[in-house]
Amino acid sequence: MAFIALGINHKTASVDVRERVAFTPEQLVEALQQLCRITPSREAAILSTCNRSELYLEQDHPSADEVLAWLAGYHNLSLEELRACAYVHQDDAAVRHMMRVASGLDSMVLGEPQILGQMKSAYAVAREAGTVGPLLGRLFQATFSTAKTVRTDTAIGENPVSVAFAAVSLARQIFSDLHRSQALLIGAGETITLVARHLHEQGVKRIVVANRTLERASLLAEEFGAHAVLLADMPQELVNSDIVISSTASQLPILGKGAVERALKQRRHKPIFMVDIAVPRDIEPEVGELDDVYLYTVDDLHEVVAENLKSRQGAAQAAEELVGAGVEDFMQRLRELAAVDVLRAYRQQAERLRDEEVAKAQRLLQNGTAADEVLAQLARGLTNKLLHAPSVQLKKLSADGRFDALAVAQELFALDEGSDKSSQ
Template identity: 75%
Template sequence: MAFLALGINHKTASVSVREKVAFVPERMVEAQQRFCSETGSHEVAILSTCNRTELYLAHEHADPQPLLHWLANYHGVPLGDLSACAYAHPAEHAVQHMMRVACGLDSMVLGEPQILGQMKSAYAVAREAGTVGPMLGRLFQSTFNAAKQVRSSTAIGENPVSVAFAAVSLSRQIFSDLRHSQALLIGAGETITLVARHLHEQGIKRIVVANRTLERARALAEQFGAHAVLLSEIPQELVNSDIVISSTASQLPILGKGMVESALKKRKHRPIFMVDIAVPRDIEPQVGELDDVYLYSVDDLQEVINENLKSRQQAAQAAEELVAQCVADFMQQMRALSAVDVVRSYRERAESLRDEELAKALRALRNGSSAEQALQQLARGLTNKLVHSPSVQLKKLSAAGRQDALTLAQELLALNTPDSLT
């Protein structure tokens, strides 16, 4: 059984490509079941975020090409476009990649903690789909343990830096004093919650949370003294909004060029700062063509993020070393597991021989033999049967000139250690 990590991320693919291969959360269970059925894969878990879509597999023959072909067909994306930005990490490299992702070492924001929660969610959904077995299960648990060690042993998570933090930092470059500004936050997920927290800490004048369900919008708004509205009320709120940050799971844009253009006229062309964190995008790219609109996508935040990463570089090196050790430990565990079937078979055979000799000894006792005679017969018979097959095989190997096998046998049977002589 081999491991494989296959996918695209913010380093290899633009947002226009990533949004095409993003999986809809509501169809994730069905997608994973379909993947296994159509590719013959034994185990798969899919991670789909705004910055990456990755498939983690335990596969008998982990050839990435047919799997990449499936991904292209599922999303209706030309195979050539996907192949140009996809990567495939096999075996030990897949293990290393998963652990680096979970620790935030492969994120746009170095060390960001949200990805670990997203990986745990991906694992839970894959378990619900029934597409995670013992191999991927062990890998995910080791991955989560590695992330926990990195968080507790390094400073990789110190000094809050995230896409949400970067978005708020960029807004301060447009509006120097947020105490006079109003923000419209679209969505009510984890990222928008972080945005709201950062804006609230900056003392922003007013926050409006717009969401598909009013209940979730209110739950978030109550945390920061904000106002909750439905998505249908966005046009009215947009008129008074200086900052618009959006992150939803919508498959279609929520803000179009016409809606924003209408709001700008009513604002008398006072500028609007917009950040579209969603993949697929919530704001039509054409909105960025309007005067008085400063529109940024998740990719545009990279420069801001880089400025906030310097304090994490030294911690990242320590985290990489810790991940390398975790990878080595996991691979050692996997190699040890490969011997389980052989050990089980050997033990079953030894127990069968033991039962045969024990039955002979009991018969001897019933037929009048002394306990001493029965025990001697048991010990002699068991010893002879246990060493018979190995002795025959060693003689054959010796006759064939297999000195390497004889050396291995000495190591396997512990014949070169002082303990073996006692």
């Protein structure tokens, strides 16, 4: 039995290679079944994201080369090209790798939480495909449990490390209750989309999306139950906005000091929190000079992100220790499972020998042999048969000079060297 974790990720392969090795959701079930059919893998799961494609396998004997050959062939890559950027982890190293991935310790953004959900999806798809059995299934459950412990017992995922999340977190520090706040988002690109998602998750009362084209603003607004307007409508919306976050591709500022001053007067100087994520800036720097305006730039946010990353790196050490404990616990349980199989086989053998001796004793009783004699013969016969195989093997081990095995046998049968003398 061997566990293998094999794949490529953002550290080892370029975007071009990662795109070519990625599996679409539609491919996964068929790919998993083919993987188990063509390679020596008895159990398999595939994790495929924008940053990594990894195969988690259970095999009788480790054969990573055959799996690499299958992976290269499946995606029409040369084996040499794939081998140059692939990594292979085996047994406890494979277990550790899976647990580190699920805990966000191997992610591009340290501690990011999405990867755990992606790994749970990979497990669900493998179960659907019928390629996860008892061993890989136990490993996934242990991995999820360890990742949960890391999330619960460390601060690795607490502090925001994206600009969008940092902007929303700053807003939460200024407005203790975002449920009563209105946000004006300027732009409709990827960063503003992330900001809208975070604000929506925080339960902001109302979100307005302002953009040069109403169609683009409407698409984003529809996703989060927001309201879409054109940039020309910003002055009216600014009056009711407690939070303003801007990220456009404009080469010139689109929100000036005068417009903000007029809005503040109408708001009776109720504070406005502003974040300008754009480069070049969307909001005139002079706006920050106004009383009742809290203006942050993308540089301010990068400082927050850097500080939070430092905090996460401090938590990562504690997380690594928890992963180490998770690996040790899982491998110990696995070793115990191996003993269970041996014990089951030994018990079956002993019960077969017992049944044979009981049947012999019953025949003797039916033939009129005295009960005392039958019981004595049953005891001798059962003892001799139970001791026969161990005796033969111990003599052979002794003849071969395997004194270490003899010491193990002494421990296994709980034998005390002085027991015979003390009983005399």
